[in-house]
Amino acid sequence: MKLKNIVLAGIAVLSLVTLAAPTVYARRDSHNVQTDHNDMIRSSQLAKEGYVFRLDGMDEADGGLWSQPFGQNKRDLTSIKTIHKIIKNHVNFKIYRVWHYKNGMQYKVTSRSGQYRGWIDDHFIYNKYSLDKQLQPIIYQERKVVGSINTKYPFTTNYQAADLKAYRNDLTKAGEEANQLTGNKKPIALKSVRQVKGYIKHHNDNLIPTLLWQRVK
Numbered sequence: 001m002k003l004k005n006i007v008l009a010g011i012a013v014l015s016l017v018t019l020a021a022p023t024v025y026a027r028r029d030s031h032n033v034q035t036d037h038n039d040m041i042r043s044s045q046l047a048k049e050g051y052v053f054r055l056d057g058m059d060e061a062d063g064g065l066w067s068q069p070f071g072q073n074k075r076d077l078t079s080i081k082t083i084h085k086i087i088k089n090h091v092n093f094k095i096y097r098v099w100h101y102k103n104g105m106q107y108k109v110t111s112r113s114g115q116y117r118g119w120i121d122d123h124f125i126y127n128k129y130s131l132d133k134q135l136q137p138i139i140y141q142e143r144k145v146v147g148s149i150n151t152k153y154p155f156t157t158n159y160q161a162a163d164l165k166a167y168r169n170d171l172t173k174a175g176e177e178a179n180q181l182t183g184n185k186k187p188i189a190l191k192s193v194r195q196v197k198g199y200i201k202h203h204n205d206n207l208i209p210t211l212l213w214q215r216v217k
Helices: 011-016 040-047 080-088 133-152 161-179 185-202
Strands: 053-055 093-101 104-111 117-121 125-127
Touching (some): 040 093, 053 080, 053 093, 133 185, 161 185
Antiparallel strands (some): 093 104, 104 117
């Protein structure tokens, strides 16, 4: 199974965070959050993203798509052979439900045709646009900001003046890059930049853009 580095808020894991390595953001359980429950707000937010998510990194031990989330009486709805076919064919999915449990999150996903539907662990899914070459300059600046905040300020928005200035400068660069794009890439990039600006202000995990959900290449 492919391993992914998840940027966490806990001080105990801050040593794992590096900007040089492929990093997956915003798929963590918020501190002090109730576990084993549906997150209706996040479910609604992610559903609006549409069919931009793809599966990756699953092996025999992980199974396929499940009928129920973690902690429930779940069963596999798809074989691992089918999952590998889905990954190979780059089938797009939409997330429409989010389930928190003690050690993370799971998503209920559906393909556009409705042929494939079920629950999946958060670290087996990524935003397909995270691999888009035109968006890499924006993603780079955003990763710098989010990675630094989660490392230096895991539980606070009381930033040092120099750091706050650097974050704003990085997002200004990201915004300039985004405005040079055309087609559907431009609104995707601009929305992502706005979300990171919101993250700086509120430090809410739900504001980290899914554009930063990346697979290990």
